[in-house]
Amino acid sequence: MPNNFALGNEKPWSRRQLLKLGLAGAGVIGAAGLWQMLNLQSKSIVKVPPLDMEAPDDGTNPMKMLRDFDYGTVKQENGRTIREFQLTAGTSIIKLNSAVSYNIWDLNGRIPGPTLRAKQGDRVRVLFLNKAGHSHSLHFHGVHPAEMDGVRPISNGKATIYEFDAEPYGVHLYHCHIEPVTRHIAKGLYGMFIIDPPTPRPPADEIVLVMAGYDVNDDGHNDYYAFNGSPHHYMDHPIPIYQDQLIRLYVLNIIEYDPVVTFHLHANFFDVYRYGMSMTPSEKADVITMGMAERHILEFAFRYPGKYMFHPHQDAIAENGCMGQFEVVAQSKSQKTVNNS
Amino acid sequence: MRKIRYICLTAAAAAIVTLSSCSSTPTAENPSAPVISPQATEAVSENSHSGHAGKEKININSAILSELDKFEAKLGVPALSNKIQAGRPYGSPEDLVTKKVITQEQFDQIKDQVGVQEVVLTGEAKDVDYMSKLGLMKGHLLVAQELLDQNQPKQAEPHIGHPVEEIYVDVEEQLNERKVKEFKTTLVSLQDLVKSNSKDSKVKTNFASSMQSVDGAIAALPAEQRSKPGFVLQVINELLDSANSEYGAAIADGKITAPIEYQDSRGFVVYANDLYKGISSQVAQADPEAHKAIDSSFAELIKVWPAAIPPAKAVKTPNDVTKLVKTIEENSQKVVDKSNTKA
Ligand SMILES: [Cu+2]
Numbered sequence: 001m002p003n004n005f006a007l008g009n010e011k012p013w014s015r016r017q018l019l020k021l022g023l024a025g026a027g028v029i030g031a032a033g034l035w036q037m038l039n040l041q042s043k044s045i046v047k048v049p050p051l052d053m054e055a056p057d058d059g060t061n062p063m064k065m066l067r068d069f070d071y072g073t074v075k076q077e078n079g080r081t082i083r084e085f086q087l088t089a090g091t092s093i094i095k096l097n098s099a100v101s102y103n104i105w106d107l108n109g110r111i112p113g114p115t116l117r118a119k120q121g122d123r124v125r126v127l128f129l130n131k132a133g134h135s136h137s138l139h140f141h142g143v144h145p146a147e148m149d150g151v152r153p154i155s156n157g158k159a160t161i162y163e164f165d166a167e168p169y170g171v172h173l174y175h176c177h178i179e180p181v182t183r184h185i186a187k188g189l190y191g192m193f194i195i196d197p198p199t200p201r202p203p204a205d206e207i208v209l210v211m212a213g214y215d216v217n218d219d220g221h222n223d224y225y226a227f228n229g230s231p232h233h234y235m236d237h238p239i240p241i242y243q244d245q246l247i248r249l250y251v252l253n254i255i256e257y258d259p260v261v262t263f264h265l266h267a268n269f270f271d272v273y274r275y276g277m278s279m280t281p282s283e284k285a286d287v288i289t290m291g292m293a294e295r296h297i298l299e300f301a302f303r304y305p306g307k308y309m310f311h312p313h314q315d316a317i318a319e320n321g322c323m324g325q326f327e328v329v330a331q332s333k334s335q336k337t338v339n340n341s
Numbered sequence: 342m343r344k345i346r347y348i349c350l351t352a353a354a355a356a357i358v359t360l361s362s363c364s365s366t367p368t369a370e371n372p373s374a375p376v377i378s379p380q381a382t383e384a385v386s387e388n389s390h391s392g393h394a395g396k397e398k399i400n401i402n403s404a405i406l407s408e409l410d411k412f413e414a415k416l417g418v419p420a421l422s423n424k425i426q427a428g429r430p431y432g433s434p435e436d437l438v439t440k441k442v443i444t445q446e447q448f449d450q451i452k453d454q455v456g457v458q459e460v461v462l463t464g465e466a467k468d469v470d471y472m473s474k475l476g477l478m479k480g481h482l483l484v485a486q487e488l489l490d491q492n493q494p495k496q497a498e499p500h501i502g503h504p505v506e507e508i509y510v511d512v513e514e515q516l517n518e519r520k521v522k523e524f525k526t527t528l529v530s531l532q533d534l535v536k537s538n539s540k541d542s543k544v545k546t547n548f549a550s551s552m553q554s555v556d557g558a559i560a561a562l563p564a565e566q567r568s569k570p571g572f573v574l575q576v577i578n579e580l581l582d583s584a585n586s587e588y589g590a591a592i593a594d595g596k597i598t599a600p601i602e603y604q605d606s607r608g609f610v611v612y613a614n615d616l617y618k619g620i621s622s623q624v625a626q627a628d629p630e631a632h633k634a635i636d637s638s639f640a641e642l643i644k645v646w647p648a649a650i651p652p653a654k655a656v657k658t659p660n661d662v663t664k665l666v667k668t669i670e671e672n673s674q675k676v677v678d679k680s681n682t683k684a
Contacts (some may be wrong), residue, residue: 084432091590103602127430133586133602135507153507155474156583159430161401161457179506181498184412186675218601 010084024268044202047238049329060094060111062233066207070114072124078340082123083117083257089132089176089189096224096231096321102216104188105176110252111212111229113191116174118166120195128158136184139177141293143167147269147278151177169197171250171276171295185216186222186256192295194250197279204248204299205241209289209321211263211312213255222257224321225312234324235309243305250276253290259309261312261322262287265300268308275298302328359552363533378446384579385593397463398456403429407575408675411454416447420649431457436499468548468562469572471519473579474512476616479502479609487649489548494539496650500608501532504555512558519561526552570620570627571680574673578612584609585666588645597651607646614639624676631672638665638672 051063072083091189092106107113117123130136135153144164170327175181176189192208212229213222241247249270251263264287271281272288276297299305302308309325310317399408418424421443428442434455438448447454481500488497503507506527516523531547549637559567566572584606591602617624617639625632642665645656 013510040510086430088430093593103597103599104592105590125432126392127402127432129430131586133590133605135511152510155508155511156586157579160459161402161430161432166515180502214596295624305613 011092033040045243046205047245049242050207051240051276052238059231060085061232062230063237063239064073064226065083065112065115065228066209066239067109067205068115068208069206070102070116071117073128073167080123080330081119082125083118084125084127086116086127086129087113087138088129089136090172091132094229096214096216096226100216100224104213105134105184105304107191110211111169111175111188111190115192115208115250117196120166120169120198122166124162124164124166126162127159128154128162130156132189132298134157134184137175137178138162138174138189140164141172143197144192144247147310149177150174153178166195169195169278171252171297173252173254173293173295175254175293182256183218185254186213190254192250192252193319194276199279201248201279202246204246206240206250207241208246208250208252208325209263209310210252210257212260213257213317213322215257221255222255223320224259225255225317225320226324227324232323238307238325240327240329243328244301244303246299246301247326249300251290251298252293254293255317256292256334257320258314260289260291261317262289262335263310264313265310266298266308267296267304268302270287270298270300271309273299302326304328305330368452397454398458398460399454400456400458400460401425402429402460403435405469405575405579406467406674407469409569410678411662412451415451418443418447419605431553433457443541462586463574467515468566469575469579470517470566471512472559472562472572472576474508475555475574476612477609478508478555478582478610479552479559479584480584480610480644481605482548482555482608483611484604484608484649486548486552489535489539489544491649492644493598493650494535496600496604497539498532499527501535501551501591503605504528505532508595516558519558521558521561522554524558525549527551527554568620569680570623571677572621573616574624577616578608578670578673580613580616581666581669584613585659585663588662592655592659595658596653600651603646603651604649607649610642610646615645627679628672628676631675634672635669638668641665642669 006195048067051066059277059285070085072085075082076086087107090106090109091103092109092111093101093103094111101103104111106222116124116126122138124142124332128138137150137152137154139150140148142164148162148164150162172193172195174191174193176184178184190210190212192210209227210229212226214224214226214231215221217225226232253261253262253263255261266286269284269286270288271287272283273279274282274296276295281299288298290296305328307325307327309323343446384596385679399411401409404425406422407408408427409425412425413419413421424442428437428440430600431440434452434457435448436445436457437455438445443451467526481503485497485500488494488500505525509525509528513523513553527547531544531551534541535590536549587602587606587609591597591606593599597603617635619634626633642662645662
């Protein structure tokens with residue numbers, strides 16, 4: 001089922017497909033614009049159920065983070081597309097459960113930081129401001145010159161600019177690289193960095209899941225775990241998805257202290273695009289092993305309505321917060337939902 | 342806890358609209374968003390030429406307040422330095438205009454001196470930066486010492502580590518220039534020792550030599566400069582700024598939940614207070630009112646950290662601490678400005 005896409009995987013866009021999307025008349029839009037429009041058009045035929053977003057008053061808003069992509073501010077400079085992102089490190093407090101509050105370092109007021117998204121070949125410019133006390137930095141995965149590697153400490157109150165070309169395409173990440181890196185990451189300074197391929201991936205309901213751990217007493221062991229910052233949130237608030245809709249999960253494991261976790265999806269198998277660096281899946285699985293900082297694209301669709309869990313199969317980790325579920329909504333119900341608006 | 346509830350309706354054709362309306366950051370996903378920015382283009386060409394322009398630029402992303410004062414003085418805009426600092430980060434000098442910090446006309450007057458690229462600090466700014474970083478190291482070590490004295494090696498350990506992990510690399514080059522012997526090895530071996538065997542008698546002697554190294558590095562600055570209020574106050578404010586952020590990161594629900602950050606901020610404030618004592622009589626003479634404000638704020642501030650081991654309940658809220666730090670900063674600025682015009 002996941003392979004029954006409306007549009008082929010690696011085929012370039014034909015004039016007919018463009019016509020179908022009503023784009024051929026657009027004429028003079030640049031390559032970057034075209035890519036964005038195609039992305040938009042792709043999304044428009046993707047069905048996403050309505051979300052009831054309950055936002056706690058802190059750096060977490062897991063429902064919103066699921067499908068929130070930061071495409072930056074686009075500028076044209078000397079004929080190049082520059083995507084400018086702003087990331088400010090700050091400090092905030094989140095609630096891990098009804099009894100435990102925890103001080104984190106956040107990026108733009110959230111944990112994990114914004115999911116940055118560029119297209120291969122774009123020039124990426126990241127304005128980083130540190131307002132979080134300790135020295136911090138941003139280190140991006142990907143290919144770039146040494147001086148842009150983000151290991152030099154940026155002291156409190158200071159800003160710096162990281163600038164490099166977005167390459168290669170794939171699911172990457174960024175994080176603070178100041179020692180002890182374990183602590184600087186575990187306290188929240190990380191996020192996903194997606195570089196889209198030159199030819200957009202097929203339409204899908206795209207969802208970000210970042211697995212992380214919390215060591216609340218600084219003893220080098222995690223006490224809580226979470227998807228997208230908030231322990232157990234998606235267990236209590238299942239993620240609605242539509243039956244038969246292609247789901248594209250961008251999954252990142254940024255759990256410190258535990259060397260490895262898996263990602264397991266109930267009642268289904270997913271196509272694996274390792275590191276998101278290919279347009280063809282390498283395997284099908286229902287459990288995938290992920291070391292620290294590993295990340296993949298997982299694609300699947302659910303045949304039957306109902307609730308299905310996902311979690312690392314290190315069950316203690318799941319039980320301590322890294323657990324959630326999808327609520328597959330029947331296609332027939334989708335019409336009704338539209339009418340709600 | 343306040344709960345914000347909002348429904349995000351997303352379905353079929355509505356998908357695009359909803360996706361963007363759900364996102365708080367303005368994204369460029371909208372096809373109409375790409376804008377040709379002639380200003381930005383200019384910035385790039387300008388930057389690429391800055392190497393041989395020979396003009397000294399001030400990096401508005403990282404300059405300290407007194408450096409930014411040059412713009413404030415030239416344009417005659419009150420508190421402009423603070424406004425520039427508050428508007429960080431800047432992607433290009435022109436962002437000063439797009440972020441509405443100054444007008445285009447004002448920008449035209451200073452644009453030759455504005456930069457966003459890393460610049461090599463010179464003169465007093467370089468010395469302030471150097472001493473501030475060593476001051477942070479000193480603060481870390483002061484609190485580490487207290488914790489070692491109280492037989493808390495586990496708690497002391499991160500404060501021995503932080504000087505190397507977060508700061509040392511930033512002063513490393515300067516140590517050579519200023520003919521200061523490297524002391525990274527000393528700090529690292531002390532950390533190794535405290536980690537592996539805190540009972541070792543060598544801890545005491547290693548600690549003493551680490552502290553001496555930092556003091557020695559500070560003493561590389563001329564004694565005259567280190568007693569100049571305009572200079573020392575800048576260092577003090579850099580320390581307090583970090584202390585303020587760290588204190589905010591230590592407290593949740595009125596309790597100190599992150600002892601490391603509490604202790605960091607304690608060390609910085611204790612050392613900043615020491616530094617102030619060294620210049621207070623001069624400040625009192627130069628500007629009695631500023632001195633009064635700074636002195637009483639320090640007296641209030643120091644009470645926030647009654648001991649190296651955090652109290653059960655926070656003495657003051659992060660907000661109150663911020664206010665005190667701001668008061669000191671504002672009053673210091675008056676003294677710094679005066680000493681700049683004198684020089
Ligand atoms: Cu960090």
